[in-house]
Amino acid sequence: MDGSAPVIDVQGLRVVRGGREAVRGVDFGIPPGEVTGLLGPSGCGKSSLMRAIMGVQVVAGGTVTVLGRPAGHPGLRRRVGYAAQTPSVYADLTVAENLRYFAAVLRAPRSDAERVLAETGLAESRKQQVGRLSGGQRARASLAVALLGSPELLVLDEPTVGLDPVLREELWQMFHTLRRSGTSLLVSSHVMDEAGRCDRLLLMRQGRVVAAETPDALRERTGTPDLEQAFLRLVRGGESAGAAGPSAAPRTPGPGTGGPTGGHGRHERPGGGSADTGARP
Numbered sequence: 001m002d003g004s005a006p007v008i009d010v011q012g013l014r015v016v017r018g019g020r021e022a023v024r025g026v027d028f029g030i031p032p033g034e035v036t037g038l039l040g041p042s043g044c045g046k047s048s049l050m051r052a053i054m055g056v057q058v059v060a061g062g063t064v065t066v067l068g069r070p071a072g073h074p075g076l077r078r079r080v081g082y083a084a085q086t087p088s089v090y091a092d093l094t095v096a097e098n099l100r101y102f103a104a105v106l107r108a109p110r111s112d113a114e115r116v117l118a119e120t121g122l123a124e125s126r127k128q129q130v131g132r133l134s135g136g137q138r139a140r141a142s143l144a145v146a147l148l149g150s151p152e153l154l155v156l157d158e159p160t161v162g163l164d165p166v167l168r169e170e171l172w173q174m175f176h177t178l179r180r181s182g183t184s185l186l187v188s189s190h191v192m193d194e195a196g197r198c199d200r201l202l203l204m205r206q207g208r209v210v211a212a213e214t215p216d217a218l219r220e221r222t223g224t225p226d227l228e229q230a231f232l233r234l235v236r237g238g239e240s241a242g243a244a245g246p247s248a249a250p251r252t253p254g255p256g257t258g259g260p261t262g263g264h265g266r267h268e269r270p271g272g273g274s275a276d277t278g279a280r281p
């Protein structure tokens with residue numbers, strides 16, 4: 001794949017959940033080697049979009065291309081790491097047991113478990129049962145699983161939700177360390193103060209992308225240094241103009257081919273959304 005080709009290219013994506021349109025015709029491209037923040041209020045469609053990117057969401061229309069292949073393609077399994085919003089580790093296994101299990105599922109090198117333990121600062125908690133970990137440690141354990149196999153792209157659904165400011169800061173530092181080592185990251189959050197930590201933003205509202213640009217470009221376009229204010233200005237401007245639509249989102253040229261398939265994402269996880277009736281292919 002060309003080094004400047006988008007790691008994710010989404011065209012005309014529509015997702016219907018529970019009879020309602022959760023993603024309403026979204027177009028964007030994400031360049032490689034950046035931390036892209038997917039931000040927007042609760043219920044705006046972030047998880048639905050991420051699930052479509054992982055190929056575990058039935059889509060009503062459009063295409064999703066990941067690393068040059070249709071989302072969910074089996075060839076992406078080891079190239080894309082995913083941490084869903086619900087804990088994606090087995091509570092009754094230790095941290096090390098979880099990692100060994102998922103490493104075997106992914107056919108990742110045995111040494112990977114040790115590497116990701118060190119990378120996520122979990123080495124000392126390796127023998128602890130996941131069910132007894134603190135929220136912050138559990139978040140790290142989920143991230144550790146997503147890091148197995150050294151994926152080129154990490155898709156993390158609200159990894160910092162419920163964490164205290166110190167832990168959030170530590171996780172964001174880790175995301176930037178991963179980015180420096182060449183990994184591309186898509187990280188969702190409904191907390192606008194995380195926007196300033198991202199290289200690029202995808203702002204969503206009511207199933208639509210209202211901005212896809214760098215924080216600085218967004219500040220300049222909206223005339224405010226405060227990203228939360230910028231978001232509000234976009235939304236209010238969009239409403240008075242009749243729509244906060246994807247026209248605000250510049251497209252990154254991309255392959256634009258293929259589409260979600262019946263394949264799954266990187267790995268099956270406990271509690272990974274199976275209660276979502278009809279959502280999985």
Ligand SMILES: Nc1ncnc2c1ncn2[C@@H]1O[C@H](COP(=O)(O)OP(=O)(O)OP(=O)(O)O)[C@@H](O)[C@H]1O
Nearest residue numbers: 017018022041042043044045046047048190276277
């Ligand atoms: N399992 C489901 N069944 C039916 N509707 C759903 C389901 N999950 C989500 N939805 C609906 O789809 C829409 C988008 O939800 P989604 O979870 O994608 O948003 P989100 O931005 O990730 O929200 P949050 O930040 O709260 O996780 C919402 O209207 C939500 O009620």
